[in-house]
Amino acid sequence: MRKISADYIFPVSSEPIKNGVVSISDDGTILAVESSISGATEHYSGIICPGFINTHCHLELSHLRSQVSEKKGITGFIKEIIEKRTAFSEGLIERCIVDAEAEMIRNGIVAVADISNNSSTFKQKEKKNLYYHTFIEIFSMDPSKAEETIEKGKKLIAELTTSGSISPHAPYTMSEELLALINNVAEENNSILTIHNQESEGENEMFLTNSGVMFNAFKEMGINTNLMRKTGKNSLQSTLKHLHKAKKTLLVHNTFTSKEDLDWIKSNRSNLKSQLYFCTCPNANLFIENKLPDYKLFIEENATITIGTDSLASNWSLSILDELKTITKYCPEIPLQTLLIWATKNGAEFLGQNQLGSIEKGKKPGLNLLKNVDGISITEKTEVVKLA
Numbered sequence: 001m002r003k004i005s006a007d008y009i010f011p012v013s014s015e016p017i018k019n020g021v022v023s024i025s026d027d028g029t030i031l032a033v034e035s036s037i038s039g040a041t042e043h044y045s046g047i048i049c050p051g052f053i054n055t056h057c058h059l060e061l062s063h064l065r066s067q068v069s070e071k072k073g074i075t076g077f078i079k080e081i082i083e084k085r086t087a088f089s090e091g092l093i094e095r096c097i098v099d100a101e102a103e104m105i106r107n108g109i110v111a112v113a114d115i116s117n118n119s120s121t122f123k124q125k126e127k128k129n130l131y132y133h134t135f136i137e138i139f140s141m142d143p144s145k146a147e148e149t150i151e152k153g154k155k156l157i158a159e160l161t162t163s164g165s166i167s168p169h170a171p172y173t174m175s176e177e178l179l180a181l182i183n184n185v186a187e188e189n190n191s192i193l194t195i196h197n198q199e200s201e202g203e204n205e206m207f208l209t210n211s212g213v214m215f216n217a218f219k220e221m222g223i224n225t226n227l228m229r230k231t232g233k234n235s236l237q238s239t240l241k242h243l244h245k246a247k248k249t250l251l252v253h254n255t256f257t258s259k260e261d262l263d264w265i266k267s268n269r270s271n272l273k274s275q276l277y278f279c280t281c282p283n284a285n286l287f288i289e290n291k292l293p294d295y296k297l298f299i300e301e302n303a304t305i306t307i308g309t310d311s312l313a314s315n316w317s318l319s320i321l322d323e324l325k326t327i328t329k330y331c332p333e334i335p336l337q338t339l340l341i342w343a344t345k346n347g348a349e350f351l352g353q354n355q356l357g358s359i360e361k362g363k364k365p366g367l368n369l370l371k372n373v374d375g376i377s378i379t380e381k382t383e384v385v386k387l388a
């Protein structure tokens with residue numbers, strides 16, 4: 001048994017405890033959380049919080065670290081990914097996956113919602129060094145290919161021996177027919193869903209008026225413009241209504257999501273919290289579009305926010321702390337307690353992993369030490385050390 005104390009314990013499920021002590025068993029189960037430092041066997045200066053939950057990653061793209069140009073917009077990014085993702089040997093891709101996972105563990109991440117287009121990460125996931133939920137990502141704008149596409153997804157998920165479900169890629173790469181088929185599978189398997197959402201303005205424009213940067217880029221790539229849905233509504237409003245309302249759904253990015261969109265969700269669903277989670281990947285947003293979501297809006301509307309790193313193709317690191325630092329840099333008024341709820345508890349709840357996400361008796365959340373903090377705030381210099 002270890003009795004670990006720090007200047008502050010952030011259980012996350014309750015208010016921070018000054019000079020608190022966490023007792024854990026040898027297997028990491030929380031035995032007690034107390035407010036008296038006496039009897040502690042280890043003391044750290046800094047903050048102890050639960051293990052981080054990374055709710056958006058593409059582990060299979062780890063070999064593209066430093067390979068893709070920054071700030072080229074989503075269509076420039078997609079073009080480069082398509083060109084470069086297969087230009088590497090299988091051995092190198094495998095090594096980069098192993099290294100990327102080790103980086104996440106070092107950075108105090110205990111669970112990952114990971115996107116897969118192929119099986120290259122499955123072997124590593126089977127080692128269960130981390131908890132993974134794999135979203136098998138499928139896409140096709142062509143309604144006549146919907147059946148064939150869902151069958152491909154089913155074939156791939158049959159190879160996966162860890163937790164997973166089939167999910168749509170993004171509003172702009174889906175036909176309504178394919179969305180309906182994905183819903184059927186989610187219903188049959190009672191599974192969670194995710195979709196990239198409003199990562200660029202071009203995505204909204206494509207749906208509103210069949211014009212703009214994304215529309216033009218796809219046209220240039222030779223995609224039949226008749227397949228690009230023009231609904232007169234933006235991408236979120238054109239897509240969310242086709243997704244299963246009763247299944248937990250994680251909308252990823254939300255960089256161009258507006259108050260009007262959140263109001264629309266409230267009128268379309270019983271409330272904003274009704275099975276919906278909003279994942280933010282701030283560093284990837286700066287990397288690709290150089291813009292961040294309107295965090296104030298999401299906080300005002302009491303949306304359930306989670307944090308993702310996205311892949312090393314569009315990020316400099318796989319670190320939830322680095323994402324929190326970026327949010328703090330642009331929105332210093334958001335308290336650490338709020339950021340840590342996003343980084344731990346909300347993601348665990350989305351994944352249905354109740355033993356993770358908060359420091360409470362009986363749970364096994366992993367423990368992170370945040371050192372070089374300023375009282376109860378993180379700074380540029382803050383580092384994470386995995387304690388358990």
Ligand SMILES: [Zn+2]
Nearest residue numbers: 056058196310
């Ligand atoms: Zn992504």
